[in-house]
Amino acid sequence: MKTPIKAILAITCSVVLITGCSRKKDNFVSRNYHAVTAEFNALYNGYLALEAGRNTLNESYADNYWDILPIERMQIQEEVVLPGQFKNENFNRAEEKAVKAIQKHSINIKGKEKNPQIDEAYLLLGKARYFDQRFVPALAAFNNILNKYPTSDKINQVKIWREKANIRLENNEVAIKKLKRLLYEEELEDQDLADATSILAQAYLNTKSVDSAITQLTIAANATKSNDERGRYRFIQGQLYNKLGFKDSANIAFDKVIELNRKTPRIYLISAHIEKIKNFDYENGDKRALLEHLTALEENRENRPYLDKIYHQIAEYHLINESDSLAVNYYNKSLRTNSQDKLLRAKNYQTLGDMNFDTSMYETAGSYYDSTMANLVLNSKPYRVTKRKRDNLDDVIYYENIARVNDSVLQLVNFSETERLEYFESFVETLKAKDEEEKEKAGTAARNTGLAMVNNKIGGQIQNSAKPNQATLFYFYNPTTVAYGKNEFIKIWGDRVLEDNWRWSNKTTSKSGNKGPDINIADLASDEERFNPQYYISKIPSEEKVIDSISKERNFAYYQLGLIYKEKFAAYNLSKNKFQSLLNSNPEQRLILPTKYNLYKIYELLGENDEASIAKNEIITQYPESRYASILNNPDLADLKDKNSPEFIYETLYAQHENQEYSDVISKCETYINAFDGDPIVPKLELLKATATGRLLGFNAYKKAINYVAITFANTDQGKQAQKIESEILPKLASTDFVEATNDSSTHFKVVYKFEKAELEQVSGFKKNLDTIIKNIKYHKLKTSVDVYSPSVKLVIVHGLKNAQLAKTFDQLLTKADQKQINKPYFAISSANYQIVQIHKNLDTYLSLNNN
Structure with missing residues (x-):
């Protein structure tokens, strides 16, 4: 086949x-x-x-x-990628x-x-x-x-991509040299020319050669076949001209972006419009035409995805034209768009915060600054600047709240019975109207729930016939009930952090971080009491001691506010008002003189020379022996630290503390705390006193003293430092357990000579003899010191012994003649155990363990 x-x-x-x-x-x-x-x-x-x-x-x-x-x-992502x-x-x-x-x-x-x-x-x-x-x-x-x-x-493309990689590796000078050679040697056209010149522009930008970058971007924008790239290159050109201060050239570049219209991404178009508006000359330009242009951008349906930016710019326009209410309205509109631009949100919140700050609404400003920081990169420079400003507001918010609440209470105290009754009858009527409104809202919520059940039917049938009401009746599926529940929780418990034991009273927090929640007394009343004016009248303080305490607290808040407005914010009129209100409120004697002196300084700063002269004469006449009078009579002393100044006194006490004169430091701190009551030096003196107390009396006394500073001066640097000590340091020092000899890996041991009260005069001579003797001990670098143990006990310490056995047999290192001179009993102790002894003052417990 x-x-x-x-x-x-x-x-x-x-x-x-x-x-x-x-x-x-x-x-x-x-x-x-x-x-x-x-x-x-x-x-x-x-x-x-x-x-x-x-x-x-x-x-x-x-x-x-x-x-x-x-x-x-x-x-560019920072995370490291492993091989594979x-x-x-x-x-x-x-x-x-x-x-x-x-x-x-x-x-x-x-x-x-x-x-x-x-x-x-x-x-x-x-x-x-x-x-x-x-x-x-x-x-x-x-x-x-x-x-x-x-x-x-593809060789030219390869050369361009190689330099792109070099630029990413920060080899900018190499990339510039090779790209310039490529452009000189080859006649690049179209996209190759655009790619080469654009990446060369980036290298110039990286090396701060802005002029050269602009030139290359012009070539790239003309050569590229992509309108996307053309719009980007033109927009960057405009930004660079703005950076150089050439607004006219920048506007020409932005106009070229705008001319591309729908050929380029709309974000470039909108941003070009906004950048041109930022360059507007508000002194000589047509503001009405600008507002019409902004309105046209706002009303264009195609611009809806970019309303956050447009609203922000309209707000800026109104802010510059001092139409503050319109500006606030548009800043809030920008925020309500839920913009993904965190920096834009931060700028909106920052501006709103500044506006409230300038009108002295510090608590509201603080809330805006909190939101600003939430939208900034942690620890970036803008974040740190905002945080510093926000931290300065803590004290203002704290003391303003005290002043406001106490003023209200004292006003009620001063009302007659008729005025009190009228006030609370009006208050009860307001409560009733509010309750009616809440009931109406609850009824609306119930009707909405029923409507939601009907709307959940498909083709007339309930989706889940077995349990038709389960989803719609679930508490957290109804936003109205959830919102009501949140408000009720805050009324009763305040603003609490989500953590264990959140119901404890010391867990109470607030937005400012300085005070507990303002619990409304009406929320604590029974249904019968809630609408009874006499219930509220009965809560007004009547005891003279309580009223006096409220008044003192209010006056101190006034004084602190006056200082803060003067020193931190240079808000001299506000400071003057607070100090004047204090003087009109029957203040304690300790606050009158510093208040008058601060008012004198404020009058000088405000140029109110007549008032300054009156205040000066009052101080010199009524308080001739005071340090303030000395300063006013001798202005040159104002710049010097005289012996009576709080700063000089603190430095003197601190030197005494370093010299272990703890009893003297504690006594003098108490004296000067009373003398300088109300002065900013007081928290520093209290902290110094607490430290000296701990060194002299031990852990428990130190813990109590630190707690007092942390609570009493919570809003000062010293109070915050005490809070940190209380939460972080004290728990580490709480243990009283000694390290057993078998477990002690310490290579530092001490020899300790104990001197009781009757022997304290011998300490200096004993140490002098001991210093002379240990100089002759070979092979060991020893030194001595004197430590205060308690008000009646001092310890002479020999340092530098490397093991326990050597410390216990220290006397064998001495000659017989030296032993006769140093014949006092001693004991050995490791550095770790010595620290415990000094912290907890439990030397007797240590000695009873027969460690030697």
């Missing part, structure tokens, strides 16, 4: 094709087979993956329009396809590549690594093409 000719031909062609496609043969069939297969299989799929990865990058990247935009949209890991799976796939093309379709014969698609594969490999932010391997791939395929038709 004859074999058909067609079959023979088919077999022959197949054999020829298979043998001709070998990667070891350089022939027409082999070259073209591998070239076509590489291009339309591996490389095609690889470029599809690369493009998908780039789209993902663009979608996830958010430009910061408050700063100069980068030329290329790519967010990838930041984006699409780039991993693109790299795999490039490697596959190289491995399966490379025809390398005698060191020369015969497949014209392999250089394209290496280019894809480099791009995939570049976008995956592995810049060193990307650079290796680009260099491989330059070394092996110098005649490639």
